[in-house]
Amino acid sequence: MIQAVIVHIIENGKILLHYKKRGHGMGYWNGVGGKLEEGETPEDCAIRESFEEMNANIKNLKMLGTLKFYDVSAEDWYVYVFRAEIDGEPKESEESKPKWVPLGSIPYDEMWEDDRYWLPLVIDNLHFKGEFWFSGTQMLRFNLEAWKE
DSSP: OEEEEEEEEEETTEEEEEEEOSSTTTTSEEOEEEEOOTTOOHHHHHHHHHHHHHSOEEEEEEEEEEEEEEEETTEEEEEEEEEEEEESOOOOOSSEEEEEEEGGGOOGGGBOTTHHHHHHHHHTTOEEEEEEEEEETEEEEEEEEEEOO
């Protein structure tokens, strides 16, 4: 199972989404993130990937949940989901194009189908765990549980 992170930056009633220009999730809006490297903690990965994808550091990093994705384009993923704030201004990279979006205007139709179920939990600062089953890039079913700290 591939281990990865997703970091959503939320500040002042907006979320910083990234249009993925290459790699896993290409063509979708999402948070920053990527695969853990050998010996790397999820927190270290979140910090590294955030800097690589938007040339800015993050602060107030908080892990809120874990997600398991089965058979996404023939791969299984275990993803640590974080919420953070940005320290600096995001910049476009070879991998992603950042854009601040009001929380009431999140483009779920241009995101992975599962995001509409668990991203509101990140916005509400809830803890969660979930499992999502796919066939290629189409979601088939899911199980999601959330709680307050």
